[in-house]
Amino acid sequence: MxxxxxxxxxxxxxxxxxxxxxxxxxxxxxxxxxxxxxxxxxxxxxxxxxxxxxxxxxxxxxxxxxxxxxxxxxxxxxxxxxxxxxxxxxxxxxxxxxxxxxxxxxxxxxxxxxxxxxxxxxxxxxxxxxxxxxxxxxxxxHLDGLTGLGNRFALEDQLRHDWEVCRRRGCPLAVLLADLDRFKAINDRYGHAAGDEVLRQATAALRRSARAGDFLARYGGEELVVVAPDCDLDGALLLAERLRASVAGLRVAYRDLAIRLTVSIGVAAATDLDQDGPLDLLLQADQALYRAKAAGRDTVCAWGPIDAASIATGAA
CATH class of the missing domain: 3.40.50.2300 (Response regulator)
Structure with a gap:
């Protein structure tokens, strides 16, 4: 036995x-x-x-x-x-x-x-x-203690794994990098305990809106990452918009407050996985996120030429 x-x-x-x-x-x-x-x-x-x-x-x-x-x-x-x-x-x-x-x-x-x-x-x-x-x-x-998501080490391991699996199967892979808008101001105004609760509830909203096979991780601070296997750029943009809307609909209850949130998301997708590498895809998503922030926040942008395949959904 x-x-x-x-x-x-x-x-x-x-x-x-x-x-x-x-x-x-x-x-x-x-x-x-x-x-x-x-x-x-x-x-x-x-x-x-x-x-x-x-x-x-x-x-x-x-x-x-x-x-x-x-x-x-x-x-x-x-x-x-x-x-x-x-x-x-x-x-x-x-x-x-x-x-x-x-x-x-x-x-x-x-x-x-x-x-x-x-x-x-x-x-x-x-x-x-x-x-x-x-x-x-x-x-x-490999877990982030606050959100329960994978941490940066887990993210890099999972990204490499999904890259290799998608490369063998000939399917695309997307990375979505989300950043909570004006998170520092929330911490400064309401305190770090409120900021922690905001992060937890934003994480829960992203989990509910992500696909079953997606991997979520906390990249650092208020940045959260979604790794989406078998997802091309069009699908990733639709997913990112769903994630953005799920956070924009939140009103985080903290003591007698109702804290409103928005999120900016950068999107990158690869279809030829024999080119570049998984960490390049993460860097591209980061560059797209920078553009989303510059566009006014509460926005989804894709990596690529300026304004190519991007969605702007309004500023916070």
Whole structure:
């Protein structure tokens, strides 16, 4: 049995093993513990599946029967989106030096048949709980404490990830950079506690208006970012206008006050993701935001030639 800890781990296991009969046995044990199991018969198929499945744990065969196992392990541990996935090596014929090499390459454990169900599942459970704890610590390190959004580190990680996914799939990617208008004046007039409440409520409004697959982060101060995968410039401008309107409709209640908000938004979108890079897209959104501020605030502007593909919705 896999005992329950205080942190509930994700439960997706990718099993990369050549023998179909051995996979059936291990799958039966794992599924009896309510784990979701994905299979691959060789390392190449396993690496492809890993990119799609994003498993919580990989069980990877290596040794004489699967000499490509070491190369696959190295690929997993070098990949920016797979290196944090724990890998347990499985080998019926590896000697001590090969097992040590597997650990040196990044595996968290090595198991050899004949497998005994109780010990096998205990080691699986330990690896999953450790992964859950590390994920929790990483998520806390990547969260903004005031808004609950991702922080700047999380933003850069997510932007790089979405850029690569959109590049592979041939779809566009947009970045929207929003800045609360006259936020310093709110802080100066009503105090920082009022400013904090304004930020929280503006964040909530943006979350309600963003799409399900969008990623939101606090970029710094009163700047909030939306990363919108599979969204071209026209779609991004429509999204930005929806976000702008959601904030313009707010009246933030603070003590006996009703604080009115507006937001300016800069928009940039890329369709050819083999050009430039993700941080260039963020810089373009920042330049578009500067233009939106200069246009009178409460405005959406797109990056590009002056007045190209921009929307002005009125000044605050």
């Amino acid at each position: 896999i005992p329950n800890g205080t942190i509930e781990p994700e439960r997706r296991v990718l099993l990369i093993q050549t023998s179909a009969s051995e996979r059936r046995v291990l799958r039966r044990w794992l599924e009896a513990e309510a784990l979701e199991v994905f299979e691959a018969a060789d390392a190449a198929a396993g690496l492809a599946a890993c990119a799609e499945v994003r498993p919580s744990l990989v069980l990877l065969e290596f040794g004489e029967r699967t000499p490509e196992g070491f190369a696959a392990l190295r690929r997993l541990k070098e990949g920016p989106y797979t290196r944090s996935i724990p890998v347990i090596g499985l080998s019926a014929d590896a000697n001590s030096a090969e097992k040590a090499r597997c650990i040196d390459l990044g595996a968290v454990d090595v198991l050899s048949p004949p497998f005994e169900p109780v010990e096998f599942l205990a080691r699986i459970g330990s690896a999953l709980r450790t992964k859950a704890l590390l994920d929790l610590l990483e998520s806390r390190a």
